[in-house]
Amino acid sequence: MVTDLPPPAAPLPAAIRIADLCFAYHAKPALQQITLDLPAHQITALIGPSGCGKSTLLRCINRINDRIPGARITAGSIHIHGIDINRPDIDLQELRRRVGMVFQKSNPFPKSIYENVVFSLRLSGIHKRSELDATAETALHAAALWDEVKDRLHTRALGLSGGQQQRLCIARAIASQPDILLMDEPCAALDPIATLKIEELLHQLKKQYTIVIVTHSMAQATRCADHTAFMDLGRLIEFRPTLQLFNTPHHPQTLAYVTGSFG
Amino acid sequence: MSKTDEVPHRFSKQGFSLEKAIRFFFASNAGLTIVILVLIIAFLLKEGLGFFPGYRRELEVYRIAGLEFVDLSRSNLTAHEQLSSVLNRAYFAQINGLCASELKRSQEAAAVFNAYSERSAATHDLIVSNLDAGIAPDSEMLATLRQNHAASTRKALAELPATPHLTRAERAALIQSIATREVSSKDDPPLVTALAAQYAAAQQTHAEPLAGLRGTLDAFDAAGTDLSALVSEMTVAVTATKEAIQAGDVLEKNRTTLVAAAAHAKTPAAREKLLADAQTSLAAKTDIDGPMQALMLRKPACIAAHADLRQACAGILDGLPAALSQPEAERLLRVARKAIPAFMANLEQAPQRIGQWRHDTPVPLTAAIGSFLTGKDWVTGGEWQDFYGILPLLVGSLMISLVALCLAIPAGVGAAIYVNQFASRLEQAVIKPVIEFIQAIPSVVLGFIGILVFGSVLRDISQFDSLAWVPGFPIEERLNIFTAGCLLALMSIPTIFTLAEDALNNVPAAYAEASDALGASRIQTSFRVIIPAAFSGILAAVLLGLGRVIGETMVVLLVAGNRIKIPDFSSGIGAFLQPSHTLTGIIAQELGEVPLGSVHYRALFVVGILLFAIVLGINATAHKFVSRSRH
Numbered sequence: 047m048v049t050d051l052p053p054p055a056a057p058l059p060a061a062i063r064i065a066d067l068c069f070a071y072h073a074k075p076a077l078q079q080i081t082l083d084l085p086a087h088q089i090t091a092l093i094g095p096s097g098c099g100k101s102t103l104l105r106c107i108n109r110i111n112d113r114i115p116g117a118r119i120t121a122g123s124i125h126i127h128g129i130d131i132n133r134p135d136i137d138l139q140e141l142r143r144r145v146g147m148v149f150q151k152s153n154p155f156p157k158s159i160y161e162n163v164v165f166s167l168r169l170s171g172i173h174k175r176s177e178l179d180a181t182a183e184t185a186l187h188a189a190a191l192w193d194e195v196k197d198r199l200h201t202r203a204l205g206l207s208g209g210q211q212q213r214l215c216i217a218r219a220i221a222s223q224p225d226i227l228l229m230d231e232p233c234a235a236l237d238p239i240a241t242l243k244i245e246e247l248l249h250q251l252k253k254q255y256t257i258v259i260v261t262h263s264m265a266q267a268t269r270c271a272d273h274t275a276f277m278d279l280g281r282l283i284e285f286r287p288t289l290q291l292f293n294t295p296h297h298p299q300t301l302a303y304v305t306g307s308f309g
Numbered sequence: 310m311s312k313t314d315e316v317p318h319r320f321s322k323q324g325f326s327l328e329k330a331i332r333f334f335f336a337s338n339a340g341l342t343i344v345i346l347v348l349i350i351a352f353l354l355k356e357g358l359g360f361f362p363g364y365r366r367e368l369e370v371y372r373i374a375g376l377e378f379v380d381l382s383r384s385n386l387t388a389h390e391q392l393s394s395v396l397n398r399a400y401f402a403q404i405n406g407l408c409a410s411e412l413k414r415s416q417e418a419a420a421v422f423n424a425y426s427e428r429s430a431a432t433h434d435l436i437v438s439n440l441d442a443g444i445a446p447d448s449e450m451l452a453t454l455r456q457n458h459a460a461s462t463r464k465a466l467a468e469l470p471a472t473p474h475l476t477r478a479e480r481a482a483l484i485q486s487i488a489t490r491e492v493s494s495k496d497d498p499p500l501v502t503a504l505a506a507q508y509a510a511a512q513q514t515h516a517e518p519l520a521g522l523r524g525t526l527d528a529f530d531a532a533g534t535d536l537s538a539l540v541s542e543m544t545v546a547v548t549a550t551k552e553a554i555q556a557g558d559v560l561e562k563n564r565t566t567l568v569a570a571a572a573h574a575k576t577p578a579a580r581e582k583l584l585a586d587a588q589t590s591l592a593a594k595t596d597i598d599g600p601m602q603a604l605m606l607r608k609p610a611c612i613a614a615h616a617d618l619r620q621a622c623a624g625i626l627d628g629l630p631a632a633l634s635q636p637e638a639e640r641l642l643r644v645a646r647k648a649i650p651a652f653m654a655n656l657e658q659a660p661q662r663i664g665q666w667r668h669d670t671p672v673p674l675t676a677a678i679g680s681f682l683t684g685k686d687w688v689t690g691g692e693w694q695d696f697y698g699i700l701p702l703l704v705g706s707l708m709i710s711l712v713a714l715c716l717a718i719p720a721g722v723g724a725a726i727y728v729n730q731f732a733s734r735l736e737q738a739v740i741k742p743v744i745e746f747i748q749a750i751p752s753v754v755l756g757f758i759g760i761l762v763f764g765s766v767l768r769d770i771s772q773f774d775s776l777a778w779v780p781g782f783p784i785e786e787r788l789n790i791f792t793a794g795c796l797l798a799l800m801s802i803p804t805i806f807t808l809a810e811d812a813l814n815n816v817p818a819a820y821a822e823a824s825d826a827l828g829a830s831r832i833q834t835s836f837r838v839i840i841p842a843a844f845s846g847i848l849a850a851v852l853l854g855l856g857r858v859i860g861e862t863m864v865v866l867l868v869a870g871n872r873i874k875i876p877d878f879s880s881g882i883g884a885f886l887q888p889s890h891t892l893t894g895i896i897a898q899e900l901g902e903v904p905l906g907s908v909h910y911r912a913l914f915v916v917g918i919l920l921f922a923i924v925l926g927i928n929a930t931a932h933k934f935v936s937r938s939r940h
């Protein structure tokens with residue numbers, strides 16, 4: 047079997063380096079010694095049984111876990127483009143502008159479509175109409191939503207369909223021109239057609255952004271991701287190019303999971 | 310039918326199950342509530358709607374008896390008296406303003422002496438009565454009494470009021486003269502007398518340059534004498550006519566009741582008796598034409614009196630000084646100047662109005678409705694004529710609510726935002742129960758605190774000279790719109806706070822998370838996402854607070870001052886420091902005393918209906934906002 051392995055690919059520049067990361071909610075450990083280099087301008091999928099810590103890991107990358115009282119990193123580090131994001135002098139707001147996030151349940155604000163997209167600009171004090179208009183259009187184009195909403199930019203965002211709302215959230219996240227896009231099961235609540243649209247979109251976005259996506263669908267991981275990381279019980283079990291991981295898993299646990307005989 | 314059909318299917322329920330009984334119990338409770346609400350509304354309408362025909366008749370009597378005619382003249386006479394009073398107040402304000410220092414010095418010296426006299430009166434009087442009695446006073450007892458008096462004098466002298474306008478030496482001299490005063494002396498201390506004389510002299514000095522104004526004012530005062538006499542004379546006549554008409558109305562009502570009873574009488578004999586009674590109650594038709602003709606004969610005299618008055622007042626504007634140096638006097642002068650043109654215009658129109666007035670112009674029902682909704686007077690139980698104009702009450706209620714909301718919105722909503730968004734756990738645990746506790750204070754207790762503490766403190770503060778620039782200061786009435794508004798604000802803060810806090814709490818956490826993930830700071834998340842998302846809910850909270858404020862009775866009854874008059878807006882924002890009455894207060898105050906079924910009684914019901922409609926409208930609007938704010 048080992049001889050069948052392709053030669054190791056040329057090392058890609060890593061956008062995010064996670065080293066020996068341990069994380070706990072209060073005293074309860076959720077991540078243990080995760081070491082993972084996520085390559086730039088690639089899509090990396092995180093898969094694993096539910097409760098294994100995929101979301102927790104993702105939420106460490108933009109430090110949104112800071113919101114949860116008692117949640118903290120107990121060991122290890124995360125570097126983005128070589129900078130330790132857990133250093134005390136990190137500007138959290140700036141970090142989050144650089145690392146966008148899309149949540150499992152679409153959560154547009156109860157404002158107009160337009161105001162949702164330009165939200166991050168307004169936060170940075172940009173109120174010039176032309177600038178806002180340009181950004182809104184670019185972001186909505188990039189999120190493949192422009193044609194559907196261009197005539198009703200100023201209507202309520204909550205009036206959009208589920209798939210449109212999720213793409214709006216993507217547009218909102220990329221409006222501040224981040225480098226990295228984190229997505230936590232973005233298609234979990236969507237129908238297959240809306241899911242397909244988002245997957246197509248991911249292929250487009252990959253050119254500009256480093257994308258980390260959590261998914262519970264192995265099919266989705268195979269369709270979209272360049273690399274896949276399999277996690278279980280807070281540990282990283284295996285991290286390899288997607289096709290290799292699914293076709294020739296190294297680890298018996300991975301094998302059990304991808305063949306569906308897990309548990 | 311075959312026999313098997315009658316056997317119930319084996320799954321079908323049999324008899325009256327417990328489930329059905331429970332269902333019925335709850336359904337009947339809900340039904341009962343609705344029935345009671347409908348009954349309440351029906352009762353309100355039944356009692357209230359009879360008001361308008363009744364009030365129409367009262368207004369008709371007001372016209373046919375000639376009271377309305379007299380009021381045409383009387384209104385001008387009243388305006389003249391008011392104008393005259395304002396001008397006189399301006400005159401005295403000017404003089405007293407110029408002698409302010411003398412006035413204060415004299416008042417302070419007198420106050421010191423009065424305070425002493427009051428405190429030592431008891432022991433002083435004992436000595437005097439013992440000396441006066443003529444009996445040879447027991448020298449030992451007298452010595453004790455003198456000792457007591459000396460002690461009380463010492464005590465009184467230790468607690469004299471402050472005298473900021475007297476020099477130290479003067480105060481010392483005054484105290485000295487009091488301390489060494491003969492018991493039998495009846496004279497005031499020399500300083501008191503001297504200062505009083507100084508004040509009188511100053512008054513005289515300052516009055517001299519104003520002699521011209523004094524003359525003008527005296528002439529102006531005197532100008533109303535003729536009209537006044539005429540009005541008093543007519544008043545007696547029309548009041549008699551009105552009484553006759555009302556007596557006739559009562560008899561007529563008795564008669565119709567008896568006739569109606571006769572129609573339902575059981576035996577022919579009883580019917581005969583009732584009809585006979587009705588016959589005796591048949592009023593001789595009240596003669597209104599005779600007195601009316603007599604009244605109409607006065608028309609020329611009235612017109613002439615108006616013409617005279619107008620002539621006498623024509624020069625008044627020119628007779629007034631261009632300006633007065635004292636601020637209060639100047640303010641009053643300006644008030645008078647502003648009122649004079651309208652007064653003169655009314656005088657000018659009066660002859661025509663008097664000439665055209667007719668007693669037989671019909672009074673339509675709409676006139677009663679209009680008079681109720683837009684009337685500026687709520688006069689009841691008076692000897693002259695009752696008016697049920699809701700405006701003074703409505704304005705009072707609205708002004709009090711405005712004050713309450715202006716204070717309660719920032720406090721309640723601000724506290725809700727702080728507690729929900731920024732407070733630490735500990736702060737939350739303290740602030741929330743404390744604010745909610747306010748709700749537990751019975752409103753009558755709150756009203757009582759309002760009168761004793763808040764009203765008095767505010768008035769005392771307003772007496773400071775250095776605060777005289779605040780509009781409406783110094784406050785004349787301890788109980789006023791502002792005090793009531795403050796207390797109602799206190800009462801509505803818990804409502805607004807609790808509901809607004811709920812609204813903020815109901816904003817999904819996902820919004821805050823999304824906002825944080827986009828790089829918003831704490832404050833940005835609160836003010837750009839959470840508060841806007843809770844906006845409808847906060848608005849609903851404010852509206853429900855308003856509903857509570859408008860419907861509140863006890864506090865306004867105790868604290869608003871209960872003066873039925875539209876506040877005088879000529880003093881600007883100071884209008885909020887005047888007393889007022891309210892829609893709720895008037896019902897609480899008057900309903901217990903009115904005769905059942907009278908027009909006044911029904912008027913209060915209509916006020917109740919109006920109140921009900923306002924609060925219902927507010928709550929319905931709030932409800933709309935609440936349902937819109939569901940996320």
Ligand SMILES: Nc1ncnc2c1ncn2[C@@H]1O[C@H](COP(=O)(O)OP(=O)(O)O)[C@@H](O)[C@H]1O
Pocket residue numbers: 071076094095096097098099100101102103114
């Ligand atoms: N806010 C939280 N507080 C405490 N424990 C949490 C919290 N969120 C997640 N966990 C726990 O951490 C573990 C990992 O959760 P999560 O990262 O959400 O898993 P996944 O996304 O892979 O389903 C789970 O055992 C879960 O119960």
Ligand SMILES: [Mg+2]
Pocket residue numbers: 100101102
């Ligand atoms: Mg998850």
